[in-house]
Amino acid sequence: MAPASGGATRRVFEEAAVSTAPLQGRRVAVLGYGNQGRAHALNLRDSGIAVVVGARAEGIGAAAARADGFAPVPLAEAAAAADVVMLLVPDEAQAGVWTGGVAGHLGPGAALGFAHGFAVAFGLIAPPPGHGCFLAAPKGQGGMLREAYVRGGGLPGLLAVADASPPGTWELAAAYAKAAGFLRGGGWATTFREECVTDQFGEQAVLCGGLVELIRAAFETLVDRGYAPQNAYFECVHEVKLIADLLHRHGVDGLQRLISPTAAYGGATRGPRVIGAASRRAMADLLDEIESGAFAREFLEACARRGAGRDGRAAAEAESALARTGRELRARLEALGLE
Numbered sequence: 001m002a003p004a005s006g007g008a009t010r011r012v013f014e015e016a017a018v019s020t021a022p023l024q025g026r027r028v029a030v031l032g033y034g035n036q037g038r039a040h041a042l043n044l045r046d047s048g049i050a051v052v053v054g055a056r057a058e059g060i061g062a063a064a065a066r067a068d069g070f071a072p073v074p075l076a077e078a079a080a081a082a083d084v085v086m087l088l089v090p091d092e093a094q095a096g097v098w099t100g101g102v103a104g105h106l107g108p109g110a111a112l113g114f115a116h117g118f119a120v121a122f123g124l125i126a127p128p129p130g131h132g133c134f135l136a137a138p139k140g141q142g143g144m145l146r147e148a149y150v151r152g153g154g155l156p157g158l159l160a161v162a163d164a165s166p167p168g169t170w171e172l173a174a175a176y177a178k179a180a181g182f183l184r185g186g187g188w189a190t191t192f193r194e195e196c197v198t199d200q201f202g203e204q205a206v207l208c209g210g211l212v213e214l215i216r217a218a219f220e221t222l223v224d225r226g227y228a229p230q231n232a233y234f235e236c237v238h239e240v241k242l243i244a245d246l247l248h249r250h251g252v253d254g255l256q257r258l259i260s261p262t263a264a265y266g267g268a269t270r271g272p273r274v275i276g277a278a279s280r281r282a283m284a285d286l287l288d289e290i291e292s293g294a295f296a297r298e299f300l301e302a303c304a305r306r307g308a309g310r311d312g313r314a315a316a317e318a319e320s321a322l323a324r325t326g327r328e329l330r331a332r333l334e335a336l337g338l339e
């Protein structure tokens with residue numbers, strides 16, 4: 001299936017050229033005070049934007065918002081009081097929150113915003129007719145976004161606007177991203193669908209799936225042959241950060257120049273054997289499942305079965321040799337004041 005954008009040349013919103021005027025004198029409701037919600041609310045407030053936080057009265061988010069100097073109110077009440085409503089509850093909860101109260105309280109002319117394309121891309125929430133509907137997705141986790149903003153920096157972001165949104169919605173989305181600290185590296189125009197598909201694919205194929213399983217398989221291969229877990233951990237996990245930092249700063253070509261000739265030769269000749277045709281076929285399958293919506297359906301069904309909260313995977317992982325070895329080594333290095 002072709003990408004939703006058709007591969008068109010991308011418009012980039014440069015921070016210096018974007019005005020926050022579309023948000024001046026208007027109020028933003030940040031619904032949900034978790035990973036993204038806290039960073040958006042604090043950054044917007046520090047950018048001089050009026051913010052009302054919507055959170056469940058007894059929740060952890062409401063307590064955190066109060067500690068940060070906000071006066072959280074129920075989600076529907078926050079939405080009713082705002083010109084821009086940013087839906088920052090987890091993706092699996094968004095449709096319920098929307099239909100369960102927020103939709104009916106969207107004021108005339110108020111815009112609806114998302115930080116991830118999931119709900120709109122897979123039809124869980126239809127952009128409300130007559131209202132602006134935009135995506136403003138920071139390329140990073142909430143803690144990083146807040147830290148970068150406080151340091152005087154920021155992150156890049158992706159921006160999209162739903163079809164049939166009123167004129168001015170792109171400007172509003174860009175203003176939002178600037179005030180929330182993620183236009184610093186530029187804001188790339190995309191679509192809800194493209195942002196969602198590529199985000200999920202990156203998580204599954206590399207960041208949270210492929211990379212973790214690559215590390216696990218390599219660690220276990222060494223340990224099963226009798227090599228010390230500590231050595232295996234240093235080689236297969238600890239040094240990932242060093243390589244990731246080099247990649248981040250110098251790219252794949254720069255990396256080749258900065259590593260030893262042995263590492264460069266071994267990597268170039270052996271890497272494609274590890275990630276060969278079977279892995280590429282598996283990646284294509286993952287992309288098919290994401291594009292068809294099969295992954296979204298499976299994920300939502302799994303969430304519905306287990307109820308609120310995370311499943312037991314993290315607790316089970318904590319018992320693995322990989323996790324135990326890492327805990328011991330990190331504790332030792334931290335005690336010595338090292339990273």
Ligand SMILES: NC(=O)c1ccc[n+]([C@@H]2O[C@H](COP(=O)([O-])OP(=O)(O)OC[C@H]3O[C@@H](n4cnc5c(N)ncnc54)[C@H](OP(=O)(O)O)[C@@H]3O)[C@@H](O)[C@H]2O)c1
Nearest residue numbers: 032033034035036056059060061088089090093115116141
């Ligand atoms: N996490 C990331 O790195 C990241 C990066 C980019 C984009 N995003 C996107 O940002 C959005 C928010 O994700 P997140 O990771 O920030 O979520 P999160 O940290 O899991 O958000 C939790 C917040 O949502 C509230 N919440 C959960 N279920 C709710 C419900 N049924 N009704 C009302 N409030 C509810 C929680 O309230 P309580 O405190 O009361 O439990 C809490 O305030 C998602 O669209 C996500 O895809 C996330």
